[in-house]
Amino acid sequence: MSNNHFLFKSVFASQLVKMIDEKKICGETRISCYFKALDQFFVENNVRKPILSRRIVELWCKRRESESPRTLGERISAIRVFANFLIRQGKTAYYYPKHSSPRIHGTYIPYIYSHREIATLFKAADELKQSSNSWYFAYFPVVVRLFYSTGLRRSEVNNLLWRDVDLKKGVLTIRQGKFRKDRFVPLSGQMAKLLRKYAKSCDYQLDIPVFPSPQGTRCHESIFTAYFRRVLNQAGIQHGGRGKGPRLHDLRHTFAVHNLEKWLKSGEDIQAKLPILADYLGHDSLRGTQKYLRLTPSIFPEIALRMENSIGKLIRNPKK
Numbered sequence: 001m002s003n004n005h006f007l008f009k010s011v012f013a014s015q016l017v018k019m020i021d022e023k024k025i026c027g028e029t030r031i032s033c034y035f036k037a038l039d040q041f042f043v044e045n046n047v048r049k050p051i052l053s054r055r056i057v058e059l060w061c062k063r064r065e066s067e068s069p070r071t072l073g074e075r076i077s078a079i080r081v082f083a084n085f086l087i088r089q090g091k092t093a094y095y096y097p098k099h100s101s102p103r104i105h106g107t108y109i110p111y112i113y114s115h116r117e118i119a120t121l122f123k124a125a126d127e128l129k130q131s132s133n134s135w136y137f138a139y140f141p142v143v144v145r146l147f148y149s150t151g152l153r154r155s156e157v158n159n160l161l162w163r164d165v166d167l168k169k170g171v172l173t174i175r176q177g178k179f180r181k182d183r184f185v186p187l188s189g190q191m192a193k194l195l196r197k198y199a200k201s202c203d204y205q206l207d208i209p210v211f212p213s214p215q216g217t218r219c220h221e222s223i224f225t226a227y228f229r230r231v232l233n234q235a236g237i238q239h240g241g242r243g244k245g246p247r248l249h250d251l252r253h254t255f256a257v258h259n260l261e262k263w264l265k266s267g268e269d270i271q272a273k274l275p276i277l278a279d280y281l282g283h284d285s286l287r288g289t290q291k292y293l294r295l296t297p298s299i300f301p302e303i304a305l306r307m308e309n310s311i312g313k314l315i316r317n318p319k320k
Helices: 013-025 034-044 054-060 069-088 115-131 140-150 154-158 189-201 221-235 250-265 270-281 286-299 301-315
Strands: 171-174 183-186
Touching: 013 034, 013 069, 034 054, 034 069, 054 069, 115 140, 115 221, 140 154, 140 189, 140 221, 140 250, 154 221, 183 270, 250 270, 250 286, 270 286
Parallel strands: none
Antiparallel strands: 171 183
């Protein structure tokens, strides 16, 4: 879609154009129609200074008559994306908190990659690094392996600074993750070694992102999603389209399920392991971790019976 489709007129016109240009560079082809509506909203509400104030954000996020939760969620997402862009540009902007957004209960079932698919993804990322001159593909093989080996959230990887990486001890410090929690994430020996090698090849400075934009700033989170789609395509793993999987975030689910599989097969006490996995993933309670137990019966039927015998009540369908 060309910029001719977005004739912005508000005080934020130039910033909106820059943001959309950035999205195109990252490979995004579907640009939200709400950006044009947002621009018109700024004009109608006489916003004359390029400051995204709390008042104007909350006014935009107010639910309209007969508006569905999904539509409201999409509008809120648009202004949050724009606020994030402005903040990365050093501008003043109020970021509408996630917990204030309406909950939309979807039917998406996490996609659990097989061990063979994980190996194929790693190979595909390596191949794209060799065949592409893209700034992002230069480090994307490290990104994909980090997601799978740690189960980090996309925002946590995106916000990671070099000062949060203890290369000697092989430990990450995740600051203010979900639920406002800080936590330590130990790395596998192989992942720590890969990060040390990557650190020697990049502009290593304590206060810059581990995976920066070409300007040395934090990447837009959508960049990881866009480039991961290309890795999926290279790996021959079909993507179901918007709102469907497999997704980058499914590497987090896969990390959890693969660890459960490993522990079960080695005879570990799952009840003792669950709190450890919960802390590692940054969950605020065991409830968020127990959902992975419900994924294992359909994916690994050979261990379902053993799991049922050890902690049966946790993996039964709660609706039954």
